[in-house]
Amino acid sequence: MGKQRSTATNIAPRSSTTAKFRAVRRPPAVSEPSTTPSATTFHLLVTRETSTADKIHVIRHGVKARLVDEMVRYLDVPKHVVFSILHTPESTAHRLIRDNRALDPATSERVVRIADVTRLAEEIFGGREAGARWLKTPNLALADATPLSMLDTEPGAAEVRRVLSSIDYGGTV
Numbered sequence: 001m002g003k004q005r006s007t008a009t010n011i012a013p014r015s016s017t018t019a020k021f022r023a024v025r026r027p028p029a030v031s032e033p034s035t036t037p038s039a040t041t042f043h044l045l046v047t048r049e050t051s052t053a054d055k056i057h058v059i060r061h062g063v064k065a066r067l068v069d070e071m072v073r074y075l076d077v078p079k080h081v082v083f084s085i086l087h088t089p090e091s092t093a094h095r096l097i098r099d100n101r102a103l104d105p106a107t108s109e110r111v112v113r114i115a116d117v118t119r120l121a122e123e124i125f126g127g128r129e130a131g132a133r134w135l136k137t138p139n140l141a142l143a144d145a146t147p148l149s150m151l152d153t154e155p156g157a158a159e160v161r162r163v164l165s166s167i168d169y170g171g172t173v
Contacts, residue, residue: 042070045115046122059109062102067111068093075118075132075148085152086110114151117160121147124168139163 050058071082083090086107096103103111122131135148141163142150150156 042067042074042111042115045112046074046119049119050112055112059105059112061108062104063108063111065093065096065099065101065103067103068097071111071114074128075135077136077148081148085114085148087152110152113154113157114148117147117151117157117164120161120164124164141166 045058068079068082068086068088071077072079075082079093080090083093086093086103087110088103088107102108118131118135121134122128125131125134136146138144138146142159147160147163150160
């Protein structure tokens, strides 16, 4: 399998005699997966490692609001739980879903964060069902909050990642 090149800007020297740099844009490799908001599903975000550049693209352009329905099914939680984590009023979410519109960047970032932590939980607990069950179970290390409820903020997600890391390495939390 060939080495994939990043679509990110790379730095190249201007000349051999100067220490100044200029940006050089390199085209993506042919085999590099493309993640576009219209092609993104929650399942793909969870099951496939996504490059930082692709995550930024998805967040900036917004994921389709119908992803909320996919999250509800994937995590097996009521819609109001997902709306709460996304900080999205139910009426707004339903309107965006009905009109097949994208979520705003802040909400899209929460979706990507939830997918990343869900993937981590699935890897550590050995599967989708066990990972989702752990995310929905109150955790003493999180002051009896569910890990899923902590994913509405980056500091909360960092704490959930810390707990998962501790579990993965066999430590106590």
